[in-house]
Amino acid sequence: MIRQELFFDTKRPDADLYDRLAREARSGEVGYYRLPEDPQGVCDEIAAYIEKDDIKSCRTIVVVGIGGSSLGTKAIDRLLFHTSNRNKKRLLFLENVDPIEQQSIMKGLKLDESLFIIISKSGSTIETTSHFKYLLEHFNLSFEDERFKRQFVFITDSGSPLDRFGAKYGLKVFHIPHNVGGRFSVLSAVGLLPLALVGYDIKALLSGAKTLKDSFFAKNEDLMVKKAHYYATHAGQYPINVLFSYGSAFEEFNAWYVQLWAESLGKIDKNGERRGLTPVGLIGSVDQHSFLQLIIEGPKNKTVTMIKIEDFETDPKIPDISLPYLEKTDYINGHGFGELLGAQCDATMQSIVDQGVSVDRLVIERLDEKSAGYLIFYYELLTSLTGALLEVNTYDQPGVELGKQILKSKFS
Incomplete structure (x- = not known):
């Protein structure tokens, strides 16, 4: 359905991290x-x-x-x-x-x-x-x-x-x-x-989420736990988390991720320290022509997650037409648009890895209700793990409430 790959070194996950979320789930508070x-x-x-x-x-x-x-x-x-x-x-x-x-x-x-x-x-x-x-x-x-x-x-x-x-x-x-x-x-x-x-099919949507839930609480999602641990322990060094999603269909998903990540993790921790990680959502290949430059040659203060679709279930071919003066583009003739987008994802990821940036990748077999449910639950679990490691309350939003109080006073 979805597989994860890490391209950075991190420590073996602590089994207690699974147990912390299991206790949270059993408590009924979340x-x-x-x-x-x-x-x-x-x-x-x-x-x-x-x-x-x-x-x-x-x-x-x-x-x-x-x-x-x-x-x-x-x-x-x-x-x-x-x-x-x-x-x-x-x-x-x-x-x-x-x-x-x-x-x-x-x-x-x-x-x-x-x-x-x-x-x-x-x-x-x-x-x-x-x-x-x-x-x-x-x-x-x-x-x-x-x-x-x-x-x-x-x-x-x-x-x-x-x-x-x-x-x-x-x-x-x-x-x-x-x-x-x-x-x-x-x-x-x-x-x-x-x-x-x-x-x-909303039951299939829930089924996809349940597949990941069962795997996680059976302690079979070490890569996710490693990723959360890396994000939390390197938050000072890499405070920006870039989600580079290859496909226009991810535009609204990126916006959902930004809210989930920012509103859950941007908090004052139990020691009174300001904590948080800054989410950025990008779309490939469009943002190869903008934000990628900052990733490659800008400050090394970011992690990057690539999302790639393996099977678009439709893949029209680029016609075998040679355009005068544009012959250098002929290498892609006869290949599919989805094939091109996937290759762009691979090439961009390699260019980022080669710069020493911490990268991981989520590869989605195809977009359907089950994979969508799985992907949603993946990011919810990742957020809970990271919040626990940052020692913040992942589930409140006091900063948002303060703004609401000020707004009300302006109309009183």
């Missing part, structure tokens, strides 16, 4: 570890919901949420958009409160053809509730309107303000487990509902 087993039966609940005639008739799915409520869903949809399971429904996202973007998304939206998924773990995210209010006014909906109850669904924590609102007015509500943080929630209803609505 709930994302259990999501691959679908303990709440969310897949069956979703299957029943999307079979309703008024839901099946919706041609546009609008996710109203931000950060952990949207990035993971966007990532997986972009990774799998080319696959045969993807249906023709539009999947849109009302996230940022940028008025230009908002109005662009609103153009052409028809209430009776759209399903609006309001997602907020806390139930009171200011961007989400602001878009929600706008939608109510735009479509002239009252709380008692049957169209409101039919075309809107909520995903939130049980007992949150949004949950109580939904219960009062009879809306369908899916619950996020209390012990699952927003940026770790894509394998809950947060991601599973919209992904199922556009046709993906």
Whole structure:
């Protein structure tokens, strides 16, 4: 499904690192570890919901949420958009409160053809509730309107303000487990509902995650543990972690990774020291023509992870045409575009390794629901491991909360 390769030296992993995460999982304080087993039966609940005639008739799915409520869903949809399971429904996202973007998304939206998924773990995210209010006014909906109850669904924590609102007015509500943080929630209803609505096999997605989970807790993922140990123990020397993903389908995945890594690891540790690693997401081969120069000849303060797809399942050939004056490009004639991209990944990686930069690679056999679930869970586990080694609370975000308090004071 996915194999990992390390191109730097590091120590043999300490078995206690597996045990630390196992204890964390058993404690029940961190709930994302259990999501691959679908303990709440969310897949069956979703299957029943999307079979309703008024839901099946919706041609546009609008996710109203931000950060952990949207990035993971966007990532997986972009990774799998080319696959045969993807249906023709539009999947849109009302996230940022940028008025230009908002109005662009609103153009052409028809209430009776759209399903609006309001997602907020806390139930009171200011961007989400602001878009929600706008939608109510735009479509002239009252709380008692049957169209409101039919075309809107909520995903939130049980007992949150949004949950109580939904219960009062009879809306369908899916619950996020209390012990699952927003940026770790894509394998809950947060991601599973919209992904199922556009046709993906969400049980296969969870199955891919479970494959890695079982392997990890059987202590069979030494390369991942070595990588986390290297990142944590060399954080002062290599504070920047570059994810160089070869394929445009990874653009939204990179954005999800940036949030997960930055918001989880950028903390004050138990000794009062500022800790953190800075994530950078790049796309190959595009960023070979920009950021690569900095990696090769800039400060040696970065690690690099390459992601490569082995089988694109479609690979049109570069025509055997010789262009006058451009004959030096003929060496690639007759080869596939995917073959070229893979070779570029290999060549770029070798050039980085040759400069003494610490590099590892994830090789994905093909992009499908199982590999997407595996990849998501890989980065969640890697984040938990690295956070434990940095001795920070991987699952809170006090710095973000401070900004929210200041914002509120500006409007008071």
